[in-house]
């Protein structure tokens with residue numbers, strides 16, 4: 001895997017990568033990270049793969065993960081009450097968007113946590129949590145899939161528009177440098193998760209959903225309206241002809 005070795009990643013001295021596994025190929029970093037989490041691995045465990053044979057996206061979708069991308073899962077033990085688990089994905093989106101901006105990629109967040117450039121997806125984030133005793137989160141597996149040193153056609157995605165860092169910048173990015181920028185941004189945003197309003201302000205600054213006309217599908221129901229703001233826990237507020245509707249989750253489509 002170009003530029004990424006366990007030793008080099010440990011050399012970043014990131015608190016998010018204190019235990020590191022690097023695999024040439026894996027079914028899914030998400031599944032491996034979960035195994036490690038259940039076996040008690042500490043906060044700050046990172047699993048990276050050069051290629052995933054069974055990469056997973058949200059809602060059980062397949063996530064194409066050929067060589068050249070940055071496919072990784074982090075085991076976090078944030079000590080949050082389970083009710084606050086939803087904060088993780090938006091916090092991560094702010095961190096990763098900040099990292100992409102830092103390397104020169106103009107990424108924007110589509111609610112709740114997709115990262116797009118010019119409307120095309122460049123990175124997906126999948127947070128899955130395990131609840132422990134006392135209603136606290138035992139662990140969170142934060143999966144991040146960055147379309148890095150690939151051409152969009154390598155991803156084999158036909159139903160959605162996708163882009164890659166190579167396509168946006170016109171050159172390949174050093175994956176170790178990318179990882180280090182992602183870690184420093186994530187570390188900073190996770191440090192603010194208890195003060196979620198500041199994270200949401202970051203989200204508001206980096207998003208491309210607010211102000212748009214959108215369609216959100218959840219539990220077989222479809223709601224259309226204008227995305228006006230977020231609640232203090234990050235739910236999307238939609239202005240609809242029938243009044244304001246609060247969406248905690250769902251598949252969102254920006255309407256033109």
Ligand code: BTN
Nearest residue numbers: 028055056057058072124143145
């Ligand atoms: C999405 O649907 O947008 C989320 C995609 C998450 C993909 C990443 S790649 C690394 C990790 N391993 C997986 O199998 N999925 C996540």
